[in-house]
Amino acid sequence: EVQLVESGGGLVQPGGSLRLSCAASGFTFSSYWMHWVRQAPGKGLVWVSRINSDGSTTSYADSVKGRFTISRDNAKNTLYLQMNSLRAEDTAVYFCARASSTSCYYWGQGTLVTVSS
């Protein structure tokens, strides 16, 4: 069974940093692209970033480019999102997802990031 479990969310002050993790199991993690998608409270889904299977190719939404970094450790079956220079508008539930083609095929349950002073 595919499982994706996010962690690392919490309360952080504006300008601060946070690193999210996504522990994967039930599939060959090193074979799949992975995504991060976020959802602000009461709002819609917003794509954040994706990374290819070996970590050599990444892409980002314009709203996070230069502030967020996606990475992965295939030996640990873990996906990461390093978030720097956080803003109030980054407050959201962050989901990791396993890709299939360009879709987000399997999703984790999400971790809440709150940016507030």
Added chain:
Amino acid sequence: QSALTQPASVSGSPGQSITISCTGTSSDVGGYNYVSWYQQHPGKAPKLMIYDVSNRPSGVSNRFSGSKSGNTASLTISGLQAEDEADYYCSSYTTSSNVVFGGGTKLTVL
């Protein structure tokens, strides 16, 4: 990258069919056969319902179907059931090698 355009809400009675549209541009929906649809119930993670315009993942009911014409993709749900009431989102691959979502559509089953 602007979000894809979806109607804010649609509704239908049990047993009826409804269609949700998703309008983009030639740089996303119109340029690739990489449109996906997701269902999200309140407080839950999204679930993939359609990928690559019209393909259903294993386990998804054949009451759900997808199509595309030009810059507009559509999700059709036939034989509406109470459990179909949820938010639905489309997404598309883009020329920037990114992904963009629609704003979401709330489906109400009357």
